[in-house]
Amino acid sequence: xxxxxxxxxxxxxxxxxxxxxxxxxxxxxxxxxxxxxxxxxxxxxxxxxxxxxxxxxxxxxxxxxxxxxxxxxxxxxxxxxxxxxxxxxxxxxxxxxxxxxxxxxxxxxxxxxxxxxxxxxxxxxxxxxxxxxxxxxxxxxxxxxxxxxxxxxxxxxxxxxxxxxxxxxxxxxxxxxxxxxxxxxxxxxxxxxxxxxxxxxxxxxxxxxxxxxxxxxxxxxxxxxxxxxxxxxxxxxxxxxxxxxxxxxxxxxxxxxx
Amino acid sequence: xxxxxxxxxxxxxxxxxxxxxxxxxxxxxxxxxxxxxxxxxxxxxxxxxxxxxxxxxxxxxxxxxxxxxxxxxxxxxxxxxxxxxxxxxxxxxxxxxxxxxxxxxxxxxxxxxxxxxxxxxxxxxxxxxxxxxxxxxxxxxxxxxxxxxxxxxxxxxxxxxxxxxxxxxxxxxxxxxxxxxxxxxxxxxxxxxxxxxxxxxxxxxxxxxxxxxxxxxxxxx
Numbered sequence: 001x002x003x004x005x006x007x008x009x010x011x012x013x014x015x016x017x018x019x020x021x022x023x024x025x026x027x028x029x030x031x032x033x034x035x036x037x038x039x040x041x042x043x044x045x046x047x048x049x050x051x052x053x054x055x056x057x058x059x060x061x062x063x064x065x066x067x068x069x070x071x072x073x074x075x076x077x078x079x080x081x082x083x084x085x086x087x088x089x090x091x092x093x094x095x096x097x098x099x100x101x102x103x104x105x106x107x108x109x110x111x112x113x114x115x116x117x118x119x120x121x122x123x124x125x126x127x128x129x130x131x132x133x134x135x136x137x138x139x140x141x142x143x144x145x146x147x148x149x150x151x152x153x154x155x156x157x158x159x160x161x162x163x164x165x166x167x168x169x170x171x172x173x174x175x176x177x178x179x180x181x182x183x184x185x186x187x188x189x190x191x192x193x194x195x196x197x198x199x200x201x202x203x204x205x206x207x208x209x210x211x212x213x214x215x216x217x218x219x220x221x222x223x224x225x226x227x228x229x230x231x232x233x234x235x236x237x238x239x240x241x242x243x244x245x246x247x248x249x250x251x252x253x254x255x256x257x258x
Numbered sequence: 259x260x261x262x263x264x265x266x267x268x269x270x271x272x273x274x275x276x277x278x279x280x281x282x283x284x285x286x287x288x289x290x291x292x293x294x295x296x297x298x299x300x301x302x303x304x305x306x307x308x309x310x311x312x313x314x315x316x317x318x319x320x321x322x323x324x325x326x327x328x329x330x331x332x333x334x335x336x337x338x339x340x341x342x343x344x345x346x347x348x349x350x351x352x353x354x355x356x357x358x359x360x361x362x363x364x365x366x367x368x369x370x371x372x373x374x375x376x377x378x379x380x381x382x383x384x385x386x387x388x389x390x391x392x393x394x395x396x397x398x399x400x401x402x403x404x405x406x407x408x409x410x411x412x413x414x415x416x417x418x419x420x421x422x423x424x425x426x427x428x429x430x431x432x433x434x435x436x437x438x439x440x441x442x443x444x445x446x447x448x449x450x451x452x453x454x455x456x457x458x459x460x461x462x463x464x465x466x467x468x469x470x471x472x473x474x475x476x477x478x479x
Contacts, residue, residue, distance in 0.1 A: 107377060118394055123390075
């Protein structure tokens with residue numbers, strides 16, 4: 001990605017120090033414990049996929065990483081910033097970590113261009129021209145340069161999700177979080193979104209992807225995490241993960257897939 | 259029965275004066291009501307326990323007590339509590355503003371709650387400052403959803419303003435009834451007042467209906 005010089009000097013490409021690290025995170029809704037002590041870390045440039053049964057805590061875990069969900073105990077460190085933290089820390093982290101949602105969450109009353117430029121202008125202080133130029137470059141990259149003046153409602157699901165990816169990239173984040181980015185899409189649109197994510201992986205973007213697309217996870221991930229019952233059950237590279245899983249829960253989960 | 263147009267013609271200056279007072283009181287109470295309504299709405303949505311309790315008490319009180327009672331209470335009781343003298347127009351404005359604030363609070367709240375949570379989350383996840391989350395992400399779609407209700411409320415506000423004549427605020431209805439009492443031409447004066455209210459309110463309610471239809475088409479139900 002161009003404009004890397006604008007990324008704070010904390011961007012540690014090729015370093016062994018983790019970009020994101022979690023230390024025994026606990027999270028409950030009332031008496032129900034969704035996350036029961038999650039510890040893991042992600043290095044800069046790594047692509048990590050999270051899979052597992054529904055209700056296992058995958059999405060909740062992802063949403064704790066940028067503070068959309070608070071945690072009851074434990075801590076998260078993102079590029080030297082620590083959660084739980086005050087609003088300033090929270091905003092700082094969110095500027096450095098992009099997020100793509102299952103249901104796109106584009107701003108329906110704004111054009112594609114305004115969707116992408118809003119954050120760079122208000123949160124990074126870019127001029128409208130700089131932000132516009134960045135928006136067009138990113139749309140080019142995800143293959144929908146010609147949709148810049150349309151509204152989200154006029155686009156297909158796949159196009160909307162690619163706009164959402166461009167919108168997150170416009171902040172030039174250090175890492176990207178994907179929360180089931182293809183789950184709300186018609187089958188014929190899944191590929192165009194996965195291709196955009198593949199292209200990001202090639203450029204060395206740090207990514208954490210919650211997904212149900214097993215073959216995609218196998219192809220793209222450096223590591224795969226298996227979440228079930230609020231616990232990180234397995235953390236492995238794709239080969240052993242799919243090859244000969246020793247974890248009972250994972251074996252049961254994989255056997256239910258095609 | 260003879261219908262004397264001369265009475266109406268002679269009454270035009272006074273009717274105009276009354277009309278201006280009506281518009282002025284409605285506009286000002288809409289403005290003050292917007293401020294009160296915003297505070298009450300935000301207290302209900304995001305306030306702590308006491309703030310929520312207070313806002314709820316305010317909204318429920320002024321939505322249940324008849325407007326006429328509110329107007330008389332502000333006119334005849336409030337000055338005793340505050341130990342000040344308030345002119346009738348000021349009392350009218352206070353009463354109308356309190357009434358407007360209570361209704362607007364609920365309209366605002368419904369509009370804000372109609373904006374999907376995911377919109378705010380997307381803004382937060384991008385690190386957009388709180389001010390811009392409100393002005394760019396929440397308020398524009400909320401306003402569009404509120405538009406029909408807001409127009410509808412404006413028509414109600416104008417109608418309620420006629421009640422101010424009971425405390426001798428010189429609004430449209432008050433001036434008309436004065437002329438009627440002096441000339442004994444009730445048919446002419448009350449009829450012409452009805453027509454003027456109709457001309458003011460009917461376009462507003464048509465706009466409200468149009469906005470409502472367009473919104474339904476957009477949202478898809």
